[in-house]
Amino acid sequence: MKALIVYGTRYASTTEIAAEIGKVLKENGFEVDIKDSRQKDIDVEPYDLIITGSGIKIGSWTKETLKFLEKNKEKLSHKKIALFAVCGATRDDEKQYQEAQEKYLDNIQEKYLTKPPVAMGLFGGVIDPNAKYGIMDKLIMKMVKKDLENKGIDTTKPYDLRDWDEIRSWAMELASK
Ligand SMILES: Cc1cc2nc3c(=O)[nH]c(=O)nc-3n(C[C@H](O)[C@H](O)[C@H](O)COP(=O)(O)O)c2cc1C
Incomplete structure (x- = not known):
């Protein structure tokens, strides 16, 4: 299985999270490529699983990650997809966590994916x-x-x-x- 991780970051904490996800997938037998969403012309074709995630600033993913999802909407409909968001919300505050889940993941899924992702993860950042x-x-x-x-x-x-x-x-x- 080949996996591609496309991440968006402004202050670098998501870079390390993407790397850790990649490491675990490799340990579990995946071939993994990790790309910063600022990279031009990312080709999703060779991959079975695409993981896309972003750090959050003022309620938003980075514009490049959203562009990536938008541009590849049709192609991604034939792939396994996972989403993750990195933000200031933690499980300690259940209400804030739920709101973050809705805003940073559920809404992204609804707007950019044509089918449910195999996984969604909401992680605390720095x-x-x-x-x-x-x-x-x-x-x-x-x-x-x-x-x-x-x-x-x-x-x-x-x-x-x-x-x-x-x-x-x-x-x-x-x-x-
Ligand atoms: C200017 C600024 C705005 C932020 N806005 C939000 C926000 O709206 N919601 C949230 O949960 N976290 C917010 N955060 C926390 C970031 O999501 C957190 O720092 C995350 O680790 C950033 O990811 P990055 O380092 O990959 O850019 C904000 C952080 C900064 C510095």
Whole structure:
């Protein structure tokens, strides 16, 4: 089986998640290629399974991942598909998690896929209050930072929500489908 992972990232946390998913698939006998969605002319034809995922910023996937899904809509209807999103929501806040699931996965499936994916994964990402941001992002991050501080979280270092066991289990289950 050949798998292709196409990911979108702005701050690099999704890159590592894509790599980990790829590693698990390889361990389970897949041939795997991993491509940044910014790469031009990604050809889905040689693959049996296509996994597409994106980090979330202000409620949205990266425009390149959406373009990839849109452009390949017909071709992907003949393939096994999996979707994942990387965001600031965690299972600790069930309501926020459900909303994220709807916004970042269910809506994407509805809009861009012609059939249900074999798997969808919602993963926590990395929130780095001290990274360099543009003006808009800086304002958002100021609010996020305050919110984290109110929850007693140390904002002097990146807040890494990635649960590698969860990511690996998801990929393992995906490999078995
Ligand atoms: C400016 C900014 C806006 C964000 N907006 C959202 C959001 O709307 N919803 C959410 O769940 N997470 C949000 N996040 C958290 C990101 O999804 C998280 O940092 C993720 O790891 C980003 O993926 P990337 O590093 O691959 O770009 C935001 C982060 C930043 C820096």
